Amino acid sequence: MSSNQKLGLQTNVGVGADALAARFALIREAEDLGYTSLWIAEVSGPDAFVSLAALALNTRKAELATGVIPIQIRTPGAMAMGFLTINELSGGRAIAGLGVSSPVIVERWHGASYRKPVTAMRECVTIMRQLFTEGRSKFQGEVYKSDFKLSMRITAPHPPKIYLAGLNAPMLRLAGEVADGVLMNYSPPDAIAPMVQHIHEGAKAAGRDPSAVDVGIYIRMCITEDEDKAVDSFRRELASYAFVDSYNKMFARYGFGAEFEEVRRLWKQGKRDEAPRAITEASCRKIAVFGKAAAGRDFVARFRAAGVTHPVVFPIGPSATAARDYPNTMSALAGA
Template structure:
């Protein structure tokens, strides 16, 4: 990895093995990973987790990958990110996403209306608070009349990255964000997605190269490839019920397989449903096997226009204590 290249690592904070995971995170930083990413779905809390990382790391950027914008107000998120930015000396990436109606509406009782508009407005409010400490905004989804009282000493404000799968959000990321985080996409699909990002940047009068292009690169460095593929197949099956992901997966030729997942699920065949996703499809968007295969996968993403690959170790829960560090170590410097 060239000295100016970025390479991230997806991680998490598990209270049951807190000390062990922090030791791995410190090792990852020593191995040269330039950013550490915390996802948030149903726990742990991403902001609390990043605060722990801020206190236990020295130089890596600390990112949410990602938090749903609808379940906290823009002001509350801005306070959280600014606080961690202070604790870390200016190392925060505010990774934002619009999640899904199931998570936003069913789980949290919030509104999922106009997701692209909501994201644009949320970023506007957070930018105001990050740079001016004051937000006065009236939009279609959000309004804000809020002044921060916290003292800011960090050398620069948090960066803002948008999770984006499809053209409208990719273009918005190019227009208003510092970076983008893509997900579940094969290397051959990246160039058109990068084009959408660059279209948005140029439309806003920005230099396209100013937008950092990130993606979660899922992989499991293991000798038990069949077991890891089967675990990933079950993971993918859950996205058959998320419209934004279905639209993206259809571009990759997986529409019929995801239709079959939904059919089997509706018929109560829930153990059988994931098997509708073929091994070929799993291997199209993730890597299983040796370190050489994993490093080649990262190189293919870089060649397609990704500037910030984020290694996302996957695999069966039963072997995670082995597979996660093996994958992390094998991909260092990729």
């Protein structure tokens, strides 16, 4: 990895005192190994802002990113305050990774509205940019409105960056148009070039330099001797996305449509243990790596060759062996 190349690490932080101490030791090691960004996902806990605040106080140089938070469950103003706080605590290292999530999470879990997700994202970014750069937002849109002035004292050298989670063409184009970067997910290297093309189209349409948009992707891998167990664990993870429309549309592009249809059929029949087995090992290995360090490093190189500028290593595997597999994967991919 050259000195100007970016390499991220996904690191969801446990909340118990013992878990935190162990994870912070690993995170400090990750910085020493050359990881340039640390990413925290938020689904059903822990809270991403609290976790990033802890990281801000326990790291020195890596960028600190949400990967990602759903925009609908907090107001744009509340998110702006959160990211500005992280940015202050870290001396300007915050990345606001934003996504539109899914109707299940937004509406069923949180009772919020999922309407017009692409419009909502555009408006949310507009409001957050105003607050990041001017400390003041006056905005009236189709989904959001804001008349809000911050009273924070800002000392960080620059505002937080904004990255959008993008799976399909409309959001990828929007990222090119309005964001500093994009975070893609669950995609094989041979699918990246057309996705990058959508990002570049959005940038050009907005009169921006396409190369100014950082192209990130979560790259799932487990460097382990127990490949079969890691593949099985990943099957179960993938199966959980069979009921998310945006992911189904993307997976169908990769030739997984029939497998995911079978997952849904078995699930609806109550065969929930059997359903993940409809996803083949070949499909799992198309979008994740299991086994040797060399395979993981080659996978990252293929993404870089396809146009990814910010690969993010996402260690996966069975929870029973995570204490072994996570540090092994992190160490094996350092500098990739």
